[in-house]
Amino acid sequence: MEVGFLGLGIMGKAMALNLLSNGFRVTVWNRTLSRCEELVEHGATVGETPAAVIQKCKYTVAMLSDPSAALSVVFDEHGVLEQITEGKGYIDMSTVDAETSSKISQAITEKGGHFLEAPVSGSKKPAEDGQLVILAAGEKTLYEEVIQIFDVLGKKSFFLGSVGNGAKLKLVVNMIMGSMMNGFAEGLVLAERSGLSQQTLLDVLDLGAIANPMFRLKGPAMINSSHAPNFPLKHQQKDMRLALALGDEQAVSMPVAAAANESFKKARSLGLGEEDFSAVYEVLKASLFNATA
Numbered sequence: 001m002e003v004g005f006l007g008l009g010i011m012g013k014a015m016a017l018n019l020l021s022n023g024f025r026v027t028v029w030n031r032t033l034s035r036c037e038e039l040v041e042h043g044a045t046v047g048e049t050p051a052a053v054i055q056k057c058k059y060t061v062a063m064l065s066d067p068s069a070a071l072s073v074v075f076d077e078h079g080v081l082e083q084i085t086e087g088k089g090y091i092d093m094s095t096v097d098a099e100t101s102s103k104i105s106q107a108i109t110e111k112g113g114h115f116l117e118a119p120v121s122g123s124k125k126p127a128e129d130g131q132l133v134i135l136a137a138g139e140k141t142l143y144e145e146v147i148q149i150f151d152v153l154g155k156k157s158f159f160l161g162s163v164g165n166g167a168k169l170k171l172v173v174n175m176i177m178g179s180m181m182n183g184f185a186e187g188l189v190l191a192e193r194s195g196l197s198q199q200t201l202l203d204v205l206d207l208g209a210i211a212n213p214m215f216r217l218k219g220p221a222m223i224n225s226s227h228a229p230n231f232p233l234k235h236q237q238k239d240m241r242l243a244l245a246l247g248d249e250q251a252v253s254m255p256v257a258a259a260a261n262e263s264f265k266k267a268r269s270l271g272l273g274e275e276d277f278s279a280v281y282e283v284l285k286a287s288l289f290n291a292t293a
């Protein structure tokens with residue numbers, strides 16, 4: 001199967017490589033075109049623009065940073081929409097809000113194309129290992145046609161009904177994750193400030209009711225202040241912001257998420273946006289130390 005792939009950041013690169021190594025023919029495009037070179041070494045073809053990729057491929061996947069990138073790649077000059085014709089499928093796996101996804105869906109389907117939103121749970125390693133969790137919504141027939149793609153990228157796919165449901169579920173999941181990360185980081189700082197071993201805290205957490213892969217994976221790096229980006233903090237803050245907007249729409253009070261968002265914003269303001277979202281630890285560490293100095 002020939003698949004187009006737009007966006008070769010941390011996630012997109014791993015996902016496109018995975019498709020190549022599983023026998024798909026892949027045509028890639030990235031805004032910074034030089035990032036396509038590594039994929040070409042693994043057998044990909046390059047499309048000069050999103051429109052060129054769509055023209056060549058029946059199915060195209062996008063993995064872009066945020067709503068503005070997702071809209072720009074579709075609606076701008078030489079964008080996706082220029083070459084969408086009857087029967088083409090466009091699958092946007094970026095984490096965006098339901099409104100963005102609906103705008104894209106409407107534009108694609110008005111031209112006779114088919115659309116799925118399919119954001120994912122799981123970060124760089126699961127993307128490399130084909131172990132993502134896929135939250136698809138939109139056209140069921142397209143979902144069935146591209147299930148082979150999802151089977152390579154993920155360990156489990158959910159079909160969630162109408163466009164917007166995948167985007168919303170993804171935001172709820174990441175809102176919980178961002179809030180957990182803040183609580184975890186505060187706990188690590190409090191343990192250290194109280195003269196306790198942070199490693200012992202990690203060991204205890206891992207044996208109890210709140211053990212989870214995120215604490216297990218990130219904890220050892222965090223206590224060494226190592227935040228090499230798997231999931232960039234700027235994207236986590238974007239997800240908190242979009243989840244809070246969803247909370248506004250639904251009149252759901254979310255004080256914990258709002259506080260977590262403030263910490264992520266503070267981290268961005270301190271230049272930590274490109275670091276892993278675990279770098280929020282540095283902000284909490286600084287503020288707790290200042291408060292008790």
Ligand SMILES: NC(=O)C1=CN([C@@H]2O[C@H](COP(=O)(O)OP(=O)(O)OC[C@H]3O[C@@H](n4cnc5c(N)ncnc54)[C@H](OP(=O)(O)O)[C@@H]3O)[C@@H](O)[C@H]2O)C=CC1
Binds near residue numbers: 066230
């Ligand atoms: N990293 C993770 O753990 C996870 C991320 N996600 C979500 O997946 C998406 C991608 O994440 P990730 O790969 O980490 O992000 P990266 O920041 O590594 O990559 C972002 C990609 O978007 C492209 N891009 C940004 N702005 C524009 C624009 N205006 N026009 C065209 N292309 C643009 C970048 O191109 P360029 O190279 O030119 O900058 C790059 O290809 C995000 O929505 C994120 O929230 C979901 C699950 C996990």
Ligand SMILES: O=CCCC(=O)O
Binds near residue numbers: 095121122123231
């Ligand atoms: O959106 C990013 C999610 C990262 C993860 O699920 O580990």
